[in-house]
Amino acid sequence: MVNDGARVRSRSSNRDLRKTLSRSRTNTGIHGKLHAETIVIGGGVIGCAIAYELAARGQDVLLIERGRIAEGASCAAAGMIAADSEHFSSPMMLNLAAMSRRLLHEQSEQLSSLSGMHIGFQQNGFITPIRLKNDLRSDSAVPTPRPRDSEIWWDSITAQQEASWLTKDIYGAYYRPLECDVLPVNLTQAYARSAQALGARIVEGVHHVNLRVDANRVQGVETSIGTMTCQHVIVANGIQGEALMKQAGLQLPILPVKGEIAAVQFPDHSGQLAPDKTIYAEDIYIVPKANGEVWIGATVLPGESDLHVTAAGLQKLLERAVSWVPGIAEAQFVRAWAGVRPSTPDGLPYLGACESISGLYTAFGHHRNGILLSAVTGSLLADFIEGKSSEELNVQGCRPERFNKRGILH
Ligand SMILES: Cc1cc2nc3c(=O)[nH]c(=O)nc-3n(C[C@H](O)[C@H](O)[C@H](O)COP(=O)(O)OP(=O)(O)OC[C@H]3O[C@@H](n4cnc5c(N)ncnc54)[C@H](O)[C@@H]3O)c2cc1C
Numbered sequence: 001m002v003n004d005g006a007r008v009r010s011r012s013s014n015r016d017l018r019k020t021l022s023r024s025r026t027n028t029g030i031h032g033k034l035h036a037e038t039i040v041i042g043g044g045v046i047g048c049a050i051a052y053e054l055a056a057r058g059q060d061v062l063l064i065e066r067g068r069i070a071e072g073a074s075c076a077a078a079g080m081i082a083a084d085s086e087h088f089s090s091p092m093m094l095n096l097a098a099m100s101r102r103l104l105h106e107q108s109e110q111l112s113s114l115s116g117m118h119i120g121f122q123q124n125g126f127i128t129p130i131r132l133k134n135d136l137r138s139d140s141a142v143p144t145p146r147p148r149d150s151e152i153w154w155d156s157i158t159a160q161q162e163a164s165w166l167t168k169d170i171y172g173a174y175y176r177p178l179e180c181d182v183l184p185v186n187l188t189q190a191y192a193r194s195a196q197a198l199g200a201r202i203v204e205g206v207h208h209v210n211l212r213v214d215a216n217r218v219q220g221v222e223t224s225i226g227t228m229t230c231q232h233v234i235v236a237n238g239i240q241g242e243a244l245m246k247q248a249g250l251q252l253p254i255l256p257v258k259g260e261i262a263a264v265q266f267p268d269h270s271g272q273l274a275p276d277k278t279i280y281a282e283d284i285y286i287v288p289k290a291n292g293e294v295w296i297g298a299t300v301l302p303g304e305s306d307l308h309v310t311a312a313g314l315q316k317l318l319e320r321a322v323s324w325v326p327g328i329a330e331a332q333f334v335r336a337w338a339g340v341r342p343s344t345p346d347g348l349p350y351l352g353a354c355e356s357i358s359g360l361y362t363a364f365g366h367h368r369n370g371i372l373l374s375a376v377t378g379s380l381l382a383d384f385i386e387g388k389s390s391e392e393l394n395v396q397g398c399r400p401e402r403f404n405k406r407g408i409l410h
Contacts, residue, residue: 036062036201038385039221039230041209041244042237043202045074045184045370046363048191049378050234052111055198057382062230063195064206064223070188072238076339077371078261078287078297079184084150084176085126085280086369089347092397097369100376101180107375108182115193120183120290126280129159129166129173129324151176165275165327181278181287184371191374211235211247211360218248218359232385234361238342239305241350241364245400248357252350252400253407254365257341258304260313261297263289264331273327284320286328293334296321302343309336343367345407351380351398352390361385362400 038054040047043065054061065071081104083097108121130145145153151174159166159173166173192202208224211233220229235244242254266274275294279286287295299313314336321328344350344365354360363381366373383393390396404410 034227035220035229036060037230038062038232038234039064039228040234040236041221042066042072042235042240042364043069043188043192043204044072044236044238045070045077045188045191045374046238046366046377047234047236048188048195049374050236050363050381051195051200051202052191052198053378053382054385055195055200057386058199059382059385060199061195062201062203062228063192064209064221064228065202065204066206066209066237066240068204069192069202070185073339073341073370074188074238075185076259076261076337077184078285078295079120079182079187079289079371080126080278080280080285080287081180081182081372082126082280082369083372084148084179085128086372090397092395093348096376096395097372099379100373101178103375103379104182105180111187111190111194114197115190117186117190117193118183118290119187119190121180122182122290123178123180124277124288125175125177126179126278127154127159127163127166127173127175128280128282129170132169132171145172145174147174150178163275163277165273165325166279167324167326175277176280179278179280181289182371183290187371187374191378209244211244213248213357213360216357218357230359232359232361234363234381234385236363236381238364238366238370239340241342241362245362248354248360250354250356250401251403251405251407252362252365253345253403255343255345256303256305257343257367258301258306258338259298259341259368260301260309260317260336260338261295262309262314262317262336263293263295263334264328265293265334266327266331270327270330273325273330275325275327279324281320281324284317284324286321286325294328294331296328305340307338307340309338313338341367342370345403346409348398349373349377350400351377351395352393352400353384354400356401 037060083101210222349365350362
C-alpha cells in the first residue's frame with residue numbers, strides 16, 4: 001500500500017516527535033528537525049554501515065530502528081569474514097566479498113577510535129580440514145589437493161604441527177590465511193556510534209514505519225513518533241524488508257533461514273586443546289573469538305523464523321564440533337542462541353535504486369554474509385545516493401526489482 005495520505009501532521013504530533021527525539025538514547029542534535037537528506041530504515045549491521053559511510057561522506061543521514069541497534073540477525077551472527085571460504089555462486093559476489101574484507105580491515109581502526117569500541121577484528125585464518133575418507137574435489141580414487149590462489153594445502157603432518165588441537169583423523173587441510181572475524185554486535189554498534197560521531201542522527205524505538213510515496217517519488221516516512229521527510233529512503237531492515245517494500249507495491253521476496261549457534265569457553269590452562277584458528281568445515285564452523293569464547297555454528301533451518309534453540313540442534317552442533325576439535329568436550333558451555341538469516345530466492349541481496357519509485361533504495365537480503373558484506377554495502381549505497389548506477393557499480397545482478405509479481409526473475 002502506498003501511504004501518502006498523512007503528508008501533513010498536526011502541530012501536536014510534531015511536538016510529540018520532537019519530545020521523543022530529544023529523549024532518544026542514541027539521538028544527537030536532532031532537536032525538532034524533521035527532515036533529512038537520507039533516511040535509513042533498520043539498525044542492523046547493514047543499516048549502520050550505510051549510515052556510517054554516508055556520514056563519512058558528509059551526507060545528512062537519519063537512521064531509524066524499530067527496537068535497539070543490533071537486535072536482529074546481526075546479534076546472532078558468528079562474525080566470520082569468510083571472503084575466500086564461502087561458496088559464492090557468482091564472480092560478482094566473490095568480488096564484493098573480497099572488497100568488503102579489505103574495506104573492513106581499513107575501517108577497523110577508525111571505527112574503534114571514533115566509537116571507543118573494540119570490534120574484535122582478528123586475522124587468524126580459516127582451516128577447512130578434509131577427513132581421511134573424503135573426496136578432495138577429485139573424481140579419482142587417489143585424492144589430489146587443489147588449493148586455489150587464496151589457500152595453502154597442509155598435509156596431515158603440517159596440519160598437526162600448525163593446529164595440534166585438530167583431530168588426527170584427517171587427510172590434510174586447506175588453510176586460508178587472509179580470512180578474519182569480528183564481534184558482530186560490537187561492529188554494528190561501532191558503525192552506529194561512529195556514524196553519530198560524524199554527524200548522523202540515530203533514533204531507536206520507532207515501532208511503526210510507513211513509506212510515503214507520491215507520484216512515484218518517495219516523500220519520507222510516516223512513523224509511530226511522527227512524520228519525517230527526505231529525498232532518499234534506504235530500506236535496510238533485513239528479514240522485514242519484504243513487508244516494507246509491499247507498502248510501495250513492490251515484490252522483493254525474503255525467505256527466513258533460522259540458525260542456531262553455541263558458545264563455549266576453555267579454562268586458562270587448556271592452551272593445547274583450544275583452537276586458535278577458525279575451523280570452516282563442510283558441516284560446521286568453530287570460531288575462536290576476540291572475547292575469549294569459541295563460537296560453534298550453525299544449523300540451517302529454511303522457513304523457520306522463531307528464536308528457540310532446540311536440544312537436537314545443540315546436540316548436532318556440539319557433536320560435530322567435538323569430532324573436529326576433541327578438546328571442546330572439556331570446554332565449559334557458555335550459552336546458545338538463534339537468529340534468522342534474511343535470504344532471497346536467488347541468494348543475492350537487494351542492492352540499489354528502485355526503478356519504479358524514485359528516491360527509494362534497498363539494502364537487504366544478505367543471507368549468511370551480512371557481516372562480511374557490510375562494509376561494501378555501505379560504500380555501494382553511498383555511491384547510489386551520490387548518483388551512480390548499478391551498471392557503473394557492476395552490481396546489476398542485485399538490482400531490487402529483479403523478480404516479477406510471481407517471484408520469477410526477469
Ligand atoms: C546463526 C547465524 C550466523 C551467521 N553468521 C554470519 C557470519 O559468520 N558472517 C556473516 O557475514 N554473516 C553471518 N550471518 C548473517 C548475518 O547475521 C546477516 O546477514 C546480517 O546480520 C543481516 O544484517 P541486516 O542489517 O540486514 O539485518 P538485521 O541485523 O536483522 O537488522 C535489521 C534491523 O531492522 C530493524 N527493523 C525491522 N523492521 C523495521 C522497521 N519497520 N523499522 C525500523 N527498523 C526495523 C530490526 O529491528 C533490525 O534491528 C549469520 C546469521 C545467523 C542467523
